[in-house]
Amino acid sequence: MLKKIAILTMVLVCTLFAACKPAAPPVPYGGVLKVGINAEITGTIPTVGEACVVGAEIARDELNEAGITIGEHTYKIELVIEDNENKPEVAAAAAKKLVTEDKVLIHIGANASKNAIPCGGVCNDLECPMISPWSTNPYTTMRRPWVFRVPFIDSFQAGVNAWFAMTEFGAKKAAVLFDIGSDALYFQGHFFKRAFEALGGEVVAFETWTTGDKDVTAQLTKIKESGAEVLYLPAYYDEVATYVPQAVRLGLPEAGITIIGHDGWESPDLIPLCGDACDGLYFTTHWAEDIAGAKAKAFIEEFRKRTGKTPESTGGLTYDALYLFVEALKNCGKLTGDLAEDRKCIRDGLAAIKAFEGVTGTMTPTEEGDMIKDVQIVKIDVKEGKFKYYKTVSAAEYEAALAAAGTSVEELMK
Amino acid sequence: MAYILQQAVNALQLGSIYALIALGYNMVYGVLSLVNFAHGDVFMIGAFIAFFASTLLKLSFVPTMLFSMFGCALLGVAIERIAYRPLRRAPKLSVVITALGVGLFMENMVLGIIGPWRKSLPPLLPEHVFNVGEVRISSLQLIIIGVSIALMAILEFIVGKTKQGIAMRAISFDRFTVPLMGVPENQIISLTFAIGSALAAAGALLFSLAYPLIEPTMGMMVGWKAFIAAVLGGIGSVRGAMAGAFLLGLIEIAAGATFPSRLRDLIAFAIVWIILMIRPTGLFGVARREAV
Numbered sequence: 001m002l003k004k005i006a007i008l009t010m011v012l013v014c015t016l017f018a019a020c021k022p023a024a025p026p027v028p029y030g031g032v033l034k035v036g037i038n039a040e041i042t043g044t045i046p047t048v049g050e051a052c053v054v055g056a057e058i059a060r061d062e063l064n065e066a067g068i069t070i071g072e073h074t075y076k077i078e079l080v081i082e083d084n085e086n087k088p089e090v091a092a093a094a095a096k097k098l099v100t101e102d103k104v105l106i107h108i109g110a111n112a113s114k115n116a117i118p119c120g121g122v123c124n125d126l127e128c129p130m131i132s133p134w135s136t137n138p139y140t141t142m143r144r145p146w147v148f149r150v151p152f153i154d155s156f157q158a159g160v161n162a163w164f165a166m167t168e169f170g171a172k173k174a175a176v177l178f179d180i181g182s183d184a185l186y187f188q189g190h191f192f193k194r195a196f197e198a199l200g201g202e203v204v205a206f207e208t209w210t211t212g213d214k215d216v217t218a219q220l221t222k223i224k225e226s227g228a229e230v231l232y233l234p235a236y237y238d239e240v241a242t243y244v245p246q247a248v249r250l251g252l253p254e255a256g257i258t259i260i261g262h263d264g265w266e267s268p269d270l271i272p273l274c275g276d277a278c279d280g281l282y283f284t285t286h287w288a289e290d291i292a293g294a295k296a297k298a299f300i301e302e303f304r305k306r307t308g309k310t311p312e313s314t315g316g317l318t319y320d321a322l323y324l325f326v327e328a329l330k331n332c333g334k335l336t337g338d339l340a341e342d343r344k345c346i347r348d349g350l351a352a353i354k355a356f357e358g359v360t361g362t363m364t365p366t367e368e369g370d371m372i373k374d375v376q377i378v379k380i381d382v383k384e385g386k387f388k389y390y391k392t393v394s395a396a397e398y399e400a401a402l403a404a405a406g407t408s409v410e411e412l413m414k
Numbered sequence: 415m416a417y418i419l420q421q422a423v424n425a426l427q428l429g430s431i432y433a434l435i436a437l438g439y440n441m442v443y444g445v446l447s448l449v450n451f452a453h454g455d456v457f458m459i460g461a462f463i464a465f466f467a468s469t470l471l472k473l474s475f476v477p478t479m480l481f482s483m484f485g486c487a488l489l490g491v492a493i494e495r496i497a498y499r500p501l502r503r504a505p506k507l508s509v510v511i512t513a514l515g516v517g518l519f520m521e522n523m524v525l526g527i528i529g530p531w532r533k534s535l536p537p538l539l540p541e542h543v544f545n546v547g548e549v550r551i552s553s554l555q556l557i558i559i560g561v562s563i564a565l566m567a568i569l570e571f572i573v574g575k576t577k578q579g580i581a582m583r584a585i586s587f588d589r590f591t592v593p594l595m596g597v598p599e600n601q602i603i604s605l606t607f608a609i610g611s612a613l614a615a616a617g618a619l620l621f622s623l624a625y626p627l628i629e630p631t632m633g634m635m636v637g638w639k640a641f642i643a644a645v646l647g648g649i650g651s652v653r654g655a656m657a658g659a660f661l662l663g664l665i666e667i668a669a670g671a672t673f674p675s676r677l678r679d680l681i682a683f684a685i686v687w688i689i690l691m692i693r694p695t696g697l698f699g700v701a702r703r704e705a706v
Contacts, residue, residue, distance in 0.1 A: 044629065046530035180676045208676040212635045214625040217424040218670035218678070225417055238532050242627045250420075251543070251550045273534045273627060 027073045028337030029105075035060075035325065036080050036098030037318075038109030038119060043086030045236050047267040048111050048314050051303075052133060053081060055311065055318035056108065058302050068326055071334040077322070080104055084115050091115035095122040095130075103339055106131065106346055108321050111314055112236070113137035113184030120147040127340065129347040131324060133317040136263065137184040138413070141369040148350050148369040150317045150324065150360065151286055152395075155413055157262055158188045158234070160375045160393050161284055162195035163401050165230040168282075169258055173204045175228035177219055177243070179235065181211035188234035188262060191412065198407040204228050209243075216243050220250050224257065231257050236264040241273035248277040258282075266378075268309040271385055279382040286313035287360045288376045288389035296359040310386070313360065320358030327353055416548035421671045427555045427624065429663025430562035433656050434617030435640035436647065437569065438490075438610030440655040443644070444586030445606045448509050452493060452517040453614060454637015459520060460486045460615030461535075461628040462528070468536050475538040479561075479619050483612040490611025491604045499600070517633075524630040534626045535619075558620045565616055566656055569609065573652055582606055586650060646686055648699025657697050662686070 037056050041049035060077045067074040080102045084091035091110045098104050099122065107123050107130040110116045116135035123130035124144040132140055132149045136157055141147045165171045174196050178189030193203045205226035207219035220243075223231060231252065235243065244259060252259070261283035271278065289300060289310065299319055303311040328349030329335075335342050356363050363371040374394045378387040402408050435457055442450045463482040467473045473481060497516050501509045542553045573579035581602045584592045593599040621636065622628050639662065647658020665685050670678040690696070 042525065042530040044530075044532075046532075206674070208674075208678075210679055214621075214627075214632075214636070215424075215428055217427070218421060218667045219675045221417065221420050221424060222671060222675070238627055238629075241532070241534065242625050245626060246624075249541070249543070249550075249552050249554070269532060273532055275534075275537075275626075 026337075027075075028335045028342070029075075031073065031075050032078050033068070033075045033329075034078050034080055034102060034104045035322070036082065036095075036102060036104035036107045036109070038082050038084050038091060038094050038098060038107060038115075040086040040111055040115065041081075041083040043084075044238050045086055045112065045267070047237070047269050047309075047312060048134065049083070049086075050307065050309075051312045051315035052109065052111055052318045054303060054307055055133070055299075055315035056081075056322055058299065058306070058315075059319045059322035063322065063326060068329065070329050070332070073335070075335075082109075084110050086112060086115065088114050088118050092118040092122050095119040096126070099123060099126045099128040104128070105339070105342060106325050108133065108318065108325070111135060113140060113187075114182050116140045116149075117183055120144050123147060128343050129328075129350060131321045131350070133321045134263075134314045135184070137187050138368075138370070139183070139187075144369070145351075146347055148324075148365070150321050150358070150363070150371060151263070151313070152373045152375060153370050154184065154188050154262075155191060155409055156395060156398065157284055157375060158191040159195040159402070159409070159412065160377075160398055161232055161260060161262060162192050162199060162201070163398060164282070164284070164377060164391075164393070165196065165232065165258075165260060166199055166201055167401075169230055171201065171229035171258075173202050173226070173228050173230075175205035175207070175223040175226055175231045175257070176203060177205075177207045177209070177216065177223065177231060177233050177235075179211050179239070180208040185234045185236075185264070189232070192232050192234070194412050195402075198402070198412060199405045214242055215246075217246055217250060220247050220252060224250060224252055224255050228257055231259045232261075233259055234262045234264060237267035237270045238273070240265050240270060240278065241275075244274055244281070245277040260284075263313060266312045266387065268312060271380065271382055276382055278380050281380050282377055282390060283380075283387075284375050284377050284393075285387075286373070286376065287316055288378050288387065290389035291376070291392075292359075299359045316358070316360040320356070320360050320363075323358060324350065324353065324356060327356065417671075419547075419549045421667050423549065423551055423555060425664045425667040426559050426660070427663075428667060429660035430559050431617050431621050431624070431636075432640050432643045432663055433566065433659035434562055434613045434620070435636065436644040436655040436659045437566070437652065438614045439641050439644040440647070440650055440652060441582070441606050441610045444650040444652075445582060445589070445603050446498070447506070447589070448498065448513070449641070449649075450610075451510065451513040451637075451641075452497075452520065453610070454633035454640070455517040455520040456486055456490055456493070456611050456633070457614040457618045457621075457637060457640075458628075458630065458633030459489060459524065460611075460618035461622045461632065462524060462533075463615065464619045464622060465533055465535055465628060468538055478538060479616055482615040482619055486611040486615035486618075487608040490607035494604060494607040521630045521633070528630070530629070532627050532629050535622045535628065537623075539623060554623060558624060561616065561620060565613060569613070569652065572609070578602060578605055642683075642686060646689060646696055648696030651696070651698040654696055654698035661697070 039049040039052040064076045082094035084094050111134035113135040116132040120140045124146045130147045136154045138153045176189045179185040205223045263285040265283040266285045331349035331352045332345040363373045377391040379390045438453050463485040467478040467481045581597045643659040643662040648654030666682045669681040
C-alpha cells in the first residue's frame, strides 16, 4: 500500500515539473558575460595594473549602459579581476583559475610579456580566447590561434628604436643595457642589436642586469668607455628611475651618450620617481596625448576623473581590448550558452576582424593575432611633468627603411 | 687606468652598503648562533622610516639618519623580544623558520599599509661631481663611503673597548657559561640587535639615496648578498663582515667590468664558492668544535 502511494506521488511530482518547464529558452549565462582580467595590481609595476583595471572598468561601464545586443538577447559585462603580482607563475595560476573556475568567456591580460607568454600558453591549451592589452613580445601570440593582442610587436618596436637612434642622432655606435631575466626585455635587447647592425651600425657594448638588481654602475662605466653614441635601455619604469640617475651621475650624457627607451618607460610615476635625470629623453610607445583624437581625449578625461592620474597606454589598450571583444561577439552573431562553443565562436569572431579604430589608434590585425599600428615617439618633459609627442613611425616607413638597407622584418626574425 | 679607478670607486660604494648590513648578520650570529633572515626586511623598514622622516616630517639628512637608526634599533629589539627570545632553548630550525616568517610578515605589512606604489626619497644631499683626472666621483659616493667607515670605526670601538662590547664578544665565545659569570645575557643580546638594526637603517638611507626606488621587497636581494658577504668574511666575526662585504663588492664589480655582464653573477658567485671551499669558515671565521 505504502509503495503504491510513493510511486503515485513520484509520478505526480514529475508531471508537475514537466508542466513547470518554461516555454521560452533562457538567456545564455543569465545575460551576464564574464570577462577575466589578469593584471599586475601589486608587484613592481602597479601603475600598469591600475591602468589596465580602470581602462577595463571605463569600457565596461560604457558598454553596459548601452547594453550589448547579440542575436535576440542583450547582455552586460561583468569583470572578474585577478592580481598576478607581476610574477609569471602567479599569472599562469590566475589564468587557469579564470578559465576553469570562473568560466570566463574571454581572458584579457596579462600585460607584461613575461606574464603574458605563460598566460597565452594556458589559454591556448584550455581553448579560451585571450587578448593581451600591452604585451609586445612576439612569442605571446606565436603559433597560438587562441591568443590575440592589441599593441604592435617588438620586432617592430625595437627595430624602430634602432632606426630612430640612427636617423635622429646620426649614431653609428650604440650600446644596449637590458634585463637578462625578463623575456620581453631580453628579446628587445637582442632585436635592437640585430636591427641596428642590419641598418649598418655597430653595437659596441651589450650589457645586462639581472631582474631585481639595483646597482648597474659597473655596466654603465663599461658603456661609457665603449664610445657608444646612443644607449638603448629597454626597462620598466621602476628600473628606469633607478638606473638613469646612476647613468647621469657617472657622466654618460656629458660623454655624448643619449639614452632612449621603449613602451615600458611609460607610466605616470616615471617623472616623479626619476626626476631631472630623465629630462629630455625619448621613448617609443603606443599613443601620445598631444595628438589624441576625440575618442581618446574623452577616455583620458574619464580616466583622470576616476583616478586623478594621466592614463598610460595600458589603460587605452585595455579599453580597446574590451571593445575588440564586443566586435568579436558581433561577428559571432549568437551565443548558445555552451561555454566551449561560445569561446570558439568568440575566437573566430576575433580572427574575423579586418580593421579596428580604437582610442590607441587604427590597427590592422595579422594572421598571427598581432596588430599593425603606428609607433609614437615621445620626449620626457620634466618641467611640464608630461611626455610630449615627438614623432610617428608607421609600419610602412619602417619596412621601407629596412628594405633600403637590404633586409626585412622576416630576415631579422630568423 | 682611469677605468679601473672608476670601477674601484663603484666597488667601494657597493661594498660599504653591504658592510653596514652584513655587520647586523654577523653580530647576531655571534651572540645567538642564529642567522637572522629578517634582517634584510629590517633594512627595508629602515628605508621606509627614512622616507616618512624626510617627506612627512621634512627632516634633513642627519636627523633622518638618526631617526631611522633609532626606529630600527627599537624594531630589532622588539623582534628579538617577541619572536626569538621565547625560542631561546628551541631547536635551531624553529628559530630560522621564525626569522623567515617575521621577514615575510614585515614585507606584507608594509605592502598592505603603503600599497605597491614605488616611493622615492627626496634628494637629501646636494650632489656635486668631482673630476679627479678622468675619474668621476660624486659627493654622494664619498658620503656613502665616509659614513660607512665612520660607523664601522664606532662599532670597532664599542666592540673592542667598552664593557658592553667585551660582553658581546664573551657571549659569542661561550653562550652558556658567560651568563653564569654575571653578564646580563638578555640585555647584551638586545643591545646587539639594536646596534645591528641601527646599522642596517643607516645602510638603508645611504642605499636609498644612491638607488632611489624603495619598495617592500627591496630587502630581499640586498639581504641575501649581505648575508653571503657575512659568510664570506666569517660568520660571527665583526671584522669578517667588513672584509667580506668589501670583497664581495669588489668581486661583483670586477666580474661585471672584465667579463660580459650577463656572466657577472655566475662568475662572482663561482669565486665566492671557490673561496669558501678553500676556507670554509670564511676569511676571519673561527672553526669551532661543538662539544656536546
